[in-house]
Amino acid sequence: MKRNNWESKIDTIQRDVARRIVGGHRGCAIKAMYGELGWRDIKYELDKRLLRFLGRMWVGGVPDERWSMKVFLEGLEDIRKGRALTPWWARVSKKFDEYGLDAGLLIRKEGLQKWRTHVDKQIASKALVDWGKGMEGMSTLRYYRKKPTPKYEPYLRDDWEKKWELFRIRTGQAMLNGIRSKWDCNTEEWCVVCKEIRETEEHLLLECKGLTLEREVVMRAFEGALDERGKEEFRGLSQVDKMGWMLGLDEGVAKRIGKQTWKRIFVGIGRLLYKRDRLADKVGWRKGMLGGK
Ligand SMILES: [Zn+2]
Numbered sequence: 001m002k003r004n005n006w007e008s009k010i011d012t013i014q015r016d017v018a019r020r021i022v023g024g025h026r027g028c029a030i031k032a033m034y035g036e037l038g039w040r041d042i043k044y045e046l047d048k049r050l051l052r053f054l055g056r057m058w059v060g061g062v063p064d065e066r067w068s069m070k071v072f073l074e075g076l077e078d079i080r081k082g083r084a085l086t087p088w089w090a091r092v093s094k095k096f097d098e099y100g101l102d103a104g105l106l107i108r109k110e111g112l113q114k115w116r117t118h119v120d121k122q123i124a125s126k127a128l129v130d131w132g133k134g135m136e137g138m139s140t141l142r143y144y145r146k147k148p149t150p151k152y153e154p155y156l157r158d159d160w161e162k163k164w165e166l167f168r169i170r171t172g173q174a175m176l177n178g179i180r181s182k183w184d185c186n187t188e189e190w191c192v193v194c195k196e197i198r199e200t201e202e203h204l205l206l207e208c209k210g211l212t213l214e215r216e217v218v219m220r221a222f223e224g225a226l227d228e229r230g231k232e233e234f235r236g237l238s239q240v241d242k243m244g245w246m247l248g249l250d251e252g253v254a255k256r257i258g259k260q261t262w263k264r265i266f267v268g269i270g271r272l273l274y275k276r277d278r279l280a281d282k283v284g285w286r287k288g289m290l291g292g293k
Contacts, residue, residue, distance in 0.1 A: 036170075038152035101118065191204070218246070
């Protein structure tokens with residue numbers, strides 16, 4: 001995709017700001033950072049502006065002497081006479097395909113508001129599809145994919161030092177041996193606590209025998225917030241789905257549990273992983289990426 005230089009500069013700045021807010025490291029997936037903030041690429045905002053402007057020009061809301069209006073009218077004349085599209089019109093026409101826009105709304109003069117609503121809706125749904133596609137096949141995002149839409153997470157606003165931890169666990173960046181061993185040949189994949197099974201977030205949180213006490217604290221808070229049906233449903237889930245619930249990525253579950261309880265759950269998960277890191281330190285294994293920058 002050809003991009004303007006300044007557009008890619010804005011992109012870089014936007015990504016950098018997102019990374020600072022959520023505490024992502026260099027290799028962190030942008031889709032996950034934006035998912036946490038409810039953001040999307042600047043491209044969609046620019047396209048939205050372009051298409052809304054097109055609507056205004058179409059209904060004559062822009063003075064004829066404006067340069068953009070002249071380009072618009074000349075291009076329209078070209079289209080009517082079957083001549084080749086000007087670069088501006090070619091760009092607009094591509095957007096119609098990309099977002100599946102209905103030109104009929106403009107041609108039938110159904111009103112500017114209707115057009116705007118249509119544009120916003122089509123762009124939002126394309127952005128959502130792109131967001132999901134961007135996370136496909138990334139094993140670190142196997143829990144994060146449970147989040148249905150990019151949405152601002154209020155915990156980021158809190159003056160709460162654990163927020164970066166939560167983001168790192170949600171997005172598989174806790175740098176546990178199961179992941180690290182894939183690229184670091186000095187690391188073995190085994191769990192540092194029990195040394196029996198490949199070390200992953202779900203192993204530590206849900207099954208590791210060496211972390212039973214820490215797990216109980218988390219489970220008491222979490223299951224305590226569910227009703228009987230919820231508890232039963234939770235027990236029947238796959239490990240990855242369980243993680244999605246416990247990390248607050250399932251929208252329905254996230255809503256059912258109060259903010260203070262979530263805080264207790266997340267603090268408990270943080271403690272569990274800290275214990276893992278202390279043990280790793282003791283036996284001379286590599287620590288994870290929790291806490292700090
Ligand atoms: Zn273990």
